Amino acid sequence: MDFLKSAVASAISKGPAFGYSFGDRVDLDDSIWTLYNGTKRDDGSKCSIFSFDVSANKSRLPLARNALRKLRTLRHPGVVKVLDTVETETYIYIATERLSPLSWYVKRKSLSEETIKWGLHNIAKTLKFINTDATSVHGCIRPASIFFGESGEWKLGGFESLSSMKEDDAILPKYGSLIPDAGRYMPHEVSKGGWDVIRQNPTHAIDAYNFGTLMFEVFNGSYSGSDQLGQMKSIPPSMQQPYKRLLNPNPKARLSVGQFLDQGKRIGGFFQTPLIQVTEDIESLGLKAEDERNELLGKLDEVADDFPADFFKMKVLPELLKSVEFGGGGAKVFSTVMQIGAKLSDDEYETQIIPVVIRLFANPDRAIRVCLLDNLPLMIDHLPQKLVNDKIFPQLVTGFTDIAPVVREQTVKSVLTIVPKLSDRTVNGELLRHLAKTANDEQPGIRTNTTICLGKIARNLGTGSRAKVLSAAFARSLRDPFVHARNAALLALSATCDLFSEDDCATKLLPIMCPTLVDKEKLIRDQASKTMEIYLTRIRKYASAMPDTVLLSPGLSSSGGSTAPRMGTPANDTSWAGWAISSFTNKITTASGQMQSNAASQSAADQRPSSVPPAVPTSSKPTSQAARSGLVLSNTKSSTSIPAIISPDPAAAFNDDDAEDFGGDWGGFGDDDDNGFGNGATKSATKDEDEDPWGTPSVTAPTTSYDDKGEPDFAGWLAAQSQGKKTTRNPLPKGLSKPSASKTTRPIVGGRANTTGSAVVAKKVVLAPKKPEPKVVAKKSKEDEEEGWGDAW
Incomplete structure (x- = not known):
């Protein structure tokens, strides 16, 4: 070799x-x-x-x-x-x-009856052209002269003896005997009178006889001589009668191949098979009406196993693609294209199907777009990532804003298929902007599918903005009036629990899920219980590993010694209504002398020396309980309004995917009556709504610093009382006195007393060396900053 x-x-x-x-x-x-x-x-x-x-x-x-x-x-x-x-x-x-x-397949008997009929039909058409139109004789019809072409069709070769009977120097009469194995396939008249007799007989006579021997050989697998031609059990019954006429010993009465072909193509003839009909009609697929096209495609599905795979690639597939692109083939034709494409290699897919798919995505026809999106899972493995990101996705995103709901819905569903082929920049940029629109779509099914989509692509999102985007989107869906949207949000929260930190789970997600525990729909209540149990289990596990406290015990000194605590909790009282703290636990032994009445206190005050300043009357002290007790309280109601979704600017540029904050596109966690879906009324910010519903006024934290870690100095207060300050009555310690029944003007700390009596201002009594008052700076906490991003809604 x-x-x-x-x-x-x-x-x-x-x-x-x-x-x-x-x-x-x-x-x-x-x-x-x-x-x-x-x-x-x-x-x-x-x-x-x-x-x-x-x-x-x-x-x-x-x-x-x-x-x-x-x-x-x-x-x-x-x-x-x-x-x-x-x-x-x-x-x-x-x-x-x-x-x-062809001889390879004949010897192995690997051809089905339908495939043999299809091949004989092709050879019969070619011979009819040679005998009738070209007025020539092939003279060498046998399996060795027939080949399978690139498309799997039978192609005629072996033109060594092809001769026109109009030529004087025709090859066949002169050199016919030199054809290899000519004696085995030689008709009776030639074996008796030589090759010159072909001029005396019809042009088709020798080719008709050889076509009959070809039929016998392909159906039986072998042929050794003319004595076998009478055994017809392997030949289909519908073809036996014309088969005999092809082998008629009289060449002038012999059936021509053209006549054999016409007889087989009659209604109910042996060439009226689905395989042959598909071959005849596939070339005119683009010209057929819709019902005729659907009928042809149905036949194509029936004969898919009989057709050679190469025939689908080379003949059927190009015609189907032309029908989809130019002939209005639609989804039915494209589905057949995808079935054939599954059998193609990557190179064949790239050269035949991908260019058409790119052009189809640019087609504005909605039916074609929906068809492409439906079949995208069958194509995605064959599409390179760069091609999807740069050419297909820019065309696909137009479906997010289409006026037809079915296009928007199919586009949302296609995200799950296409997202693995997209770059991180595209996913965390343009894709999230479009999903923010569909999350507020007027169609409840589209909103639901968007929530499902976000839950499934959560791990493809950037870690910098993932938790913020998902929590905002799911919070919005939990307020959706559509029951399946709320259920989808709960299911998505269950599936993405591990993507949130424990702090977010406890402070953000559990609060927004709690209202669903009393949802009007049992489906939501049951799912809410399951979802919250997942989060609670994770939080319990996290909390069990936390230290008992991060505060240093106030009784511990720097030297490591300890003293008895100043405050204690009764060991025996476990009732919830029991006294929690006794501030005087360690002060009992210091209490001595007799309790004095108000009159005695007043007499002691009258005898004060002139250098001692007068005591401040109780009525002149602030009536605010918080101001007297020194405790920091805040009862101001926080209400964040969530306006309707704002469509993002498509032309916005993205410089840093991780740093880009999409929280503003998804909403916050406010409890405004407007649920973000167009069915809530806008509340006016009135004074009554801003106040605490329980009537507790807002108070300002005092800036007084204490040496004893912020605890009230009860010892100093008792000492002042023992000095006999003049008061109308004995005031209680700070934090324990009752508030004034009448509303008074808030005192100015450190102001001078009004001598006219119209307003009494308390003086500040210095009980210990005054420390510099720290400057109070209004600083937002981390949580406040995170909740602020929802204002973009």
Whole structure:
């Protein structure tokens, strides 16, 4: 074999340029040619090369030259397609489309009855053209002269003896005996009177007889001589009668191949098979009406197993693609395209289907867009990531804003398929902006599907903005009036629990889920219980690993010693109504002397020296309980309004995916009556709504610093009382006195007393060295900052 290849290469190097390379040799029986698999040097495309060595087979040189000449001039879809030829004094090369001999499949009996009928139909059409239109005789019809083409169709070759009966120097009468194995396929009249008798008989006579022997061989798997032709059990019953007429011993009464073809194509004839009908109609698919097209596609599904796979690739697929793109084939045709495309290699898919798919995504027809989105899961594995991100996705996003709800819904569903092929920049930028729109869509099904989509693509989002976007989106869905949207939000929260921190779970997510525990729908209540249990389990596990406290015990000194605590909790009182703290636990032993009445206190006050300042009356002290007790309280109601969704600017640029904050596109956690879906009334910010519903006024935290870690100095207060300050009555310690029944003007700390008596201002009593008052700066906490991003709604 290597020697033969080197000899061929040497011969090519000495002759004219031949742009094809020889590959493996293909077994080809009963032929004057040696067949090789080859490739075209320019593009590497596949081909076959027929080689004839003149020096080794010089007597058959006229047959080889006749085949070369006829193949150059004869053009028909059923004839082997010639790419290039080279003829020298030592060799003849004919490059054709890639072929495989029919004899391979005949010997293995691997052809189904429907496939054989389809192949015989193709050869019959070609022979009818040769005999009738070209008035010629092929003279060599046998499996060795028939090949499977690139499309799986049967192609006719073996033109060594093709002769026109109008020519005086016809090859067949003169060189017919040189055809390999001519005696086995020779008709009776030729075996008796020689090849010259063909001029005396009809043109079709010899080809009709050889077509009959071809039928016997392909149905039986072998043929050894004319004595076997009477065994017809393997031939289909509908073909037996015309088969006999093809083999009629009288050449003038013999049925022509053209007549055989016409008989088979009659209504109910043996050539009226779905496979043949599909082949006949596929070329005019784009011209058919919708009902005819659907009927043809139904037949195509029925015969898919009988057709050679290559036929679908080379013949059916191009016609289907043209029908979808230009002939209005629609979803039905495109579904068939996808079925065929599943059998293609990556290279074939890239060259045949992908260019059409890109053009179809640019088509504004909604039916085509929905069809593409439905079949996107079948295509996505064959589409390169760069192609999806740069060419397909920019066309796909137009469906998010389409006026047809079905287009918007299918576009949302397609995100799950396409998101693995998108870059992080695209996912966290343009895609999230469009999903923010569909999350507020007027169609409840689209809002629900958007929530489901976000839950499933959560792990594709950037870690910097993922928790913020998801929590805001799910919070919005939990307020959706559509029950399935709320259920989808709960299911999505269950699936994405691990993507949130424990702090977010406890402070953000659990509060927004709590109202669903009393939802009007049992479906929501049940799912809310399951979802909250997932979050509570995680929080309990996290809390069990936390330290008991992060505060240092006030009784511990820097030296490590400890003293008895100043405050204690009764050990025996476990009732919830029991006294929690006794502030005087360690002060009992210091209480001595007799309790004095108000009159005694007043007498002591009258005897004060002139250098001692007068005591401040109780009525002049602030009436606010918080001001007296020194406790910091805040009862101001916080209410954040969530306006309607704002459509993002499509032209916005994204410089940093992780740093980009999409929280503003998804809403906050306010409890405004407007639920964000267009059915809530806007509340006016009145004074009554801003106040605490329980009537507790807002108070300002005092700035007084205490040496004892912020605890009230009860010892100093007792000492002041023992000095006999003049008061109308004994005031209680700070934080324990009752508020004034009447509303008074808030005192100015450190102000001077009004001598006119119209307003009494308390003086500040210094009980300990005063420390510099720290400057109070209004600083937002981290949580306040995070909740502020929802204002973009």
